[in-house]
Amino acid sequence: MAFATNGAVRISYERMIAGDGPAVILLAGAGRPSTDFDDNFCAPLFAAGFVPIRIDSRDTGRSTALVDVVPDLPAIKASALGAGDGLPPYGIADMARDVLAVMDAEAIGRAHFVGRSIGGLVAQQLAVLHPDRVQSLSLIMAMSRSMADVIPDAALDRLMAEHIADEAAYVDRQLGVAQANGMAQDFDAERIAAEARIAWRHGIHRGGTARHFAASLAAPDLRVALGALFVPTLILHGRQDKVIPHERAAETRAAIPGAVIEIDETMGHDGPPRLRTSWGRRIAVHIANANRG
Template sequence: MQQQYVEVAPGVRLWTERCGADGPALLLVMGAQASGLGWPDVLVEALAVRHQVIRYDHRDTGRSTTAFDEHPYPITDLARDAVAVLDGLGVERAHLVGMSLGGMLTQLVLADHPERVLSATLIGTCALSDTAYAAPDGTRVPVGELPGIAPEVLEMWSRPVEDGGLEAELDRRVEHWRVLGGGQLPFDASYFRDLERRIIEHTGTHAASTAHARADDSHMLRTDELAGASVPTLVISAPAEPVFPPPHPRHLAQVIGVGTRVVEIAGMGHALPPAVQGPLAEAILAHTGSAVMMPGGTTP
């Protein structure tokens, strides 16, 4: 396992970690306000059997530079950071796996830098497109009419985050994971408490950042670019997903088009509890194993 800081912009450096086999690189892109340690070790180790797995801390998370208040940036800069991480680690092409906001960032890289992407896996996210969803009955549903975020999630996100100390912050984060889990699988509070305690120790503070929620999210639509994408893409469908519930995965697959596959992980919500880690690793490895490299390449 190798840890390294990568400078992605003047005065901005990101913490990265690499582990695993000498196979094709696989870059894990986490969601908003989430450290790279949000990718569970068991999942990372399963993927590392076949890949050089890279996870990293976004700006304003984990051990990476905290600078939003002094130098605000748009969400699109976080996608550029993902490419800069590959550059800094000397990786020409990689399989990308993105969750939540990380799934949007992966779409941006797929659209803007397809030559850097061996394959893409999108989890718990929505399409960066204004193309209507074609329902099974032939109805075309405008993007704005697709199911929205669950009220319980919106209510929690609307609460002000107050600093009540370490244990109170752990309580808040565990409750957040309970809500995001979606309720179909048993919820293991101790698992998520241990995960968040480790992330806090890694970060060095229990203070919660709001940088990504405040970042400019304009200029993210990539309708034409995604429709023309030729990179093998897998979309994970989570039946208990409370943020981007079905049919968002099917819509995403329609937007990206030919060759995009959808795989459902039973009971999954907007979280990565132990019960979904094995099936998710199997789905990702099956996808990366069958994906064909960009023109001029070979099957990895």
């Protein structure tokens, strides 16, 4: 485990294997630590000679957490929709600069990026700001603009009120999230509980998911800027995704020249082992092709 610094924020990251192969930076979803990218996902990357670097985004894992900051999510949503001046504690561009700090700490000029949900939004923002640093994009559950128009206020109220006192409470939360956002065929309570415990022990922080949602609600519309990119891009999305409609992924595909989208009819907003395995294999092929280009 190592750390990079962006101003007052310390970002924890891990090179998952030794070597000098091409770097693949892994960015997890809202409120989730880097442990979501496990060996099950990374095995095809290891086999192809790539060096995965998984990052704890701010407010997750061992990175800086703003636990005393409670964002007003309804106000931020209203502002994103043009009514009000609600601001998030930090923005997607700040999170992108955190990633650049890791790259600079590791002396990485260019890297391949894998981003899941908000992690993919951060990767796109970095590509817009610094296209010379991005060799390819792999976006899982993709969006390229604010979700303020599709997230109900009730969901935001629940996030703001959420209080997770201990590991057992977090396990219960994740079981509920899996039931709400995943596919019934993938619901394995024992597996979900075990993965929740791993995440909790690595670092789940009070209000972290809400602050990530605040950043995504206030996200800029990147679509016009993405049109100037010439970065090999793969998008993996689920037809059954109840959080990010597949139309948002289609928008992202349309915005990035040459992007490829693959819609899985059996995928929700979740990452069970069967999907992590298929994602890893498909992304390894995409990165290998981009690396040769």
